[in-house]
Amino acid sequence: MTDRSQLASFQTPLKLGSPLRSVFASLLVFTLSYLAASLGGLLVLRPRMMWPLWPGCALLVAILLLTARRNWPFLLLAGLAGFALYDLREGLAFRSIALLLVADSVEILIAAWGVNYVLHGVPQLNSVTSLAKYCFFAVIIAPIAVASVAVHALKEDSWWIGFFTEALALLTLTPAILGLVNMVSRPLKKPTVLYLEAASMLLALATLAYVTFMAPGSEYRPVLLYLLVPFLLWAALRFGITGTSNALLLVAVLAILGVVHGHGPFAGQTPLQGVLSLQLFLLVTASSFMVLAAVVENREAAQQTVRSTAERLRLAQQVARIGNFERNVRTGVVTWTPEMESMYGLPPGGFGGTKTAFENLIHSDDRARVMELIEYALKTGQPTRGEWRVVWHDGSVHWIAGRWQVLPDESGAPLRIVGVNFDITERKQAEDALRAMSGKLVEAQEQERARIARELHDDVNQRMALLAIELDRWNQQLPPSAVEFHDHIHHASQRIADIAADIQALSHRLHSSKLEYLGLVAAAKSFCKELSEQQKVEIDFSHTAIPQSVTKEISLCLFRVLQETLQNAVKHSGMRHFKVELYNTEGEIQLTVSDRGVGFDPQDAMYRRGLGLISMRERIQLVRGEISIKSQPGGGTTIHARVPFGSKNDSARAAG
Numbered sequence: 168m169t170d171r172s173q174l175a176s177f178q179t180p181l182k183l184g185s186p187l188r189s190v191f192a193s194l195l196v197f198t199l200s201y202l203a204a205s206l207g208g209l210l211v212l213r214p215r216m217m218w219p220l221w222p223g224c225a226l227l228v229a230i231l232l233l234t235a236r237r238n239w240p241f242l243l244l245a246g247l248a249g250f251a252l253y254d255l256r257e258g259l260a261f262r263s264i265a266l267l268l269v270a271d272s273v274e275i276l277i278a279a280w281g282v283n284y285v286l287h288g289v290p291q292l293n294s295v296t297s298l299a300k301y302c303f304f305a306v307i308i309a310p311i312a313v314a315s316v317a318v319h320a321l322k323e324d325s326w327w328i329g330f331f332t333e334a335l336a337l338l339t340l341t342p343a344i345l346g347l348v349n350m351v352s353r354p355l356k357k358p359t360v361l362y363l364e365a366a367s368m369l370l371a372l373a374t375l376a377y378v379t380f381m382a383p384g385s386e387y388r389p390v391l392l393y394l395l396v397p398f399l400l401w402a403a404l405r406f407g408i409t410g411t412s413n414a415l416l417l418v419a420v421l422a423i424l425g426v427v428h429g430h431g432p433f434a435g436q437t438p439l440q441g442v443l444s445l446q447l448f449l450l451v452t453a454s455s456f457m458v459l460a461a462v463v464e465n466r467e468a469a470q471q472t473v474r475s476t477a478e479r480l481r482l483a484q485q486v487a488r489i490g491n492f493e494r495n496v497r498t499g500v501v502t503w504t505p506e507m508e509s510m511y512g513l514p515p516g517g518f519g520g521t522k523t524a525f526e527n528l529i530h531s532d533d534r535a536r537v538m539e540l541i542e543y544a545l546k547t548g549q550p551t552r553g554e555w556r557v558v559w560h561d562g563s564v565h566w567i568a569g570r571w572q573v574l575p576d577e578s579g580a581p582l583r584i585v586g587v588n589f590d591i592t593e594r595k596q597a598e599d600a601l602r603a604m605s606g607k608l609v610e611a612q613e614q615e616r617a618r619i620a621r622e623l624h625d626d627v628n629q630r631m632a633l634l635a636i637e638l639d640r641w642n643q644q645l646p647p648s649a650v651e652f653h654d655h656i657h658h659a660s661q662r663i664a665d666i667a668a669d670i671q672a673l674s675h676r677l678h679s680s681k682l683e684y685l686g687l688v689a690a691a692k693s694f695c696k697e698l699s700e701q702q703k704v705e706i707d708f709s710h711t712a713i714p715q716s717v718t719k720e721i722s723l724c725l726f727r728v729l730q731e732t733l734q735n736a737v738k739h740s741g742m743r744h745f746k747v748e749l750y751n752t753e754g755e756i757q758l759t760v761s762d763r764g765v766g767f768d769p770q771d772a773m774y775r776r777g778l779g780l781i782s783m784r785e786r787i788q789l790v791r792g793e794i795s796i797k798s799q800p801g802g803g804t805t806i807h808a809r810v811p812f813g814s815k816n817d818s819a820r821a822a823g
Contacts, residue, residue: 193245200249225336229344231279272314278309293464331446339416345407380425389432403460411460511591512559529821530556602701645664687722711750732760740764
């Protein structure tokens with residue numbers, strides 16, 4: 168982020184920190200102003216004393232724009248002193264000198280302050296908007312003041328000549344100075360051939376301008392003016408505002424020198440007409456090509472921004488392992504970025520550029536599903552996503568996630584498919600590692616459940632049975648008269664029997680031997696019956712075509728989900744009737760448990776008492792299944808689990 172000091176440095180490249188520097192700068196400005204005025208003297212038409220171009224004010228405006236405002240007063244005074252010295256040398260009256268200095272001061276301050284205010288520092292005339300703002304203050308408003316005063320200061324001077332004199336200098340000289348200082352203070356690495364090209368352009372333009380405006384007999388060859396156009400176009404298109412303003416300044420100086428010496432196409436008229444014609448020609452030419460240069464620079468800046476943004480996007484995609492693709496539906500041509508080729512294990516340029524080439528890269532188990540998703544997108548036009556595997560040439564398997572959109576033509580027919588691919592191999596590996604870890608935890612949990620179930624069944628339950636037998640033996644040894652003791656022992660024996668039954672039921676819930684030996688259907692049916700008898704509720708259990716090939720992991724997962732779901736329903740639903748469905752559809756085992764009870768908010772349940780729900784989701788995910796919970800307060804509850812089995816359980820499932 169740029170701080171204020173860096174911003175100020177950019178806005179005012181010429182810094183005058185110490186008093187010594189300020190004194191040196193004042194002397195330098197005084198000298199440059201005197202030399203600029205002297206140059207203006209070389210361009211004046213005598214004896215009428217008409218200046219077609221006055222460089223002094225344009226120079227001072229550029230100097231003020233390149234320095235901080237606090238330095239303006241003494242720099243302005245130094246520049247005006249240089250002007251005054253030149254005027255005294257030329258023998259102008261003191262009244263005329265005073266009026267001209269006042270007019271120059273007003274013009275310079277209006278131009279410098281107005282441009283500095285609207286363009287926030289050193290003007291960058293690289294757009295039509297910034298050029299228009301600059302011209303409003305510097306080329307239109309500011310010259311009006313000096314032109315109005317010059318009419319009274321100089322005898323027989325024309326208001327329009329005075330206005331055009333300042334406007335032409337401010338339109339060419341000031342931007343040229345600002346551009347050159349900007350190049351020096353912020354040098355950019357450009358090829359040497361570009362500088363050679365600029366020098367060649369200026370040399371050719373100077374030669375042609377000399378032939379057009381200064382060579383003997385040039386006043387009879389006005390057609391040569393048209394030969395300037397290609398070179399000015401060259402300057403505008405290749406070198407921007409800086410190159411164009413310097414080229415125009417070169418043409419203006421040579422054209423004015425031609426008029427001063429009586430040569431060129433503008434020399435055959437009266438002095439007043441000749442100067443006005445020349446100024447109008449130069450102003451129209453300068454404004455036209457300056458606007459063209461601003462448009463070109465603005466376009467190049469926009470293109471550079473686009474290129475920079477595209478490069479940043481490319482780097483970001485490269486780091487994030489994201490690639491772009493586009494497919495022309497009509498021609499079948501598929502275009503990939505280098506990032507796409509990399510994530511598919513191809514060298515740069517190794518992709519065939521066709522739909523078939525893409526299909527051949529997809530894992531054979533996932534190919535049909537991906538093609539279905541593409542056809543779905545073409546038919547519906549909806550944004551589509553999917554996940555699939557690709558096999559590299561080295562045999563390694565990688566995961567890709569895709570997102571794409573079909574773009575139609577004007578008639579609504581599919582025209583292009585554009586989208587992105589993501590390399591999600593690391594994510595999938597992490598998921599597999601997490602799944603494996605979760606699987607080990609579940610396996611350890613089941614082993615612990617089995618151990619506890621065996622302890623309860625083989626040890627605790629047997630000891631409870633022995634205790635019941637011993638109580639019964641003691642009951643038989645009591646005399647018939649001990650009726651009260653007989654009753655207490657009988658009730659104690661009954662409670663022990665109930666506890667033994669509960670322990671046995673708990674042992675079965677912890678580890679169902681029926682699930683292990685008889686399968687999922689028998690275990691689920693037995694559990695529903697036991698829970699129904701124990702809790703005095705009705706459970707309608709139905710099943711359809713459950714294959715014997717269902718793996719142990721899937722059977723155990725669905726059995727645990729059934730246990731958790733039914734126990735929660737009995738405890739919280741407020742109903743005494745429940746429905747359980749277990750069936751097979753298209754290679755998936757599906758389990759549905761429903762009731763018409765009080766219902767609940769699933770999101771709220773996840774936070775408040777959601778350990779069981781979280782456990783069910785984790786178990787289902789371990790076998791690549793899905794679980795959905797539909798419930799609302801007062802609307803009952805339906806929990807639906809679906810798990811793929813067989814070969815599809817081991818393959819990738821594209822997400823549609």
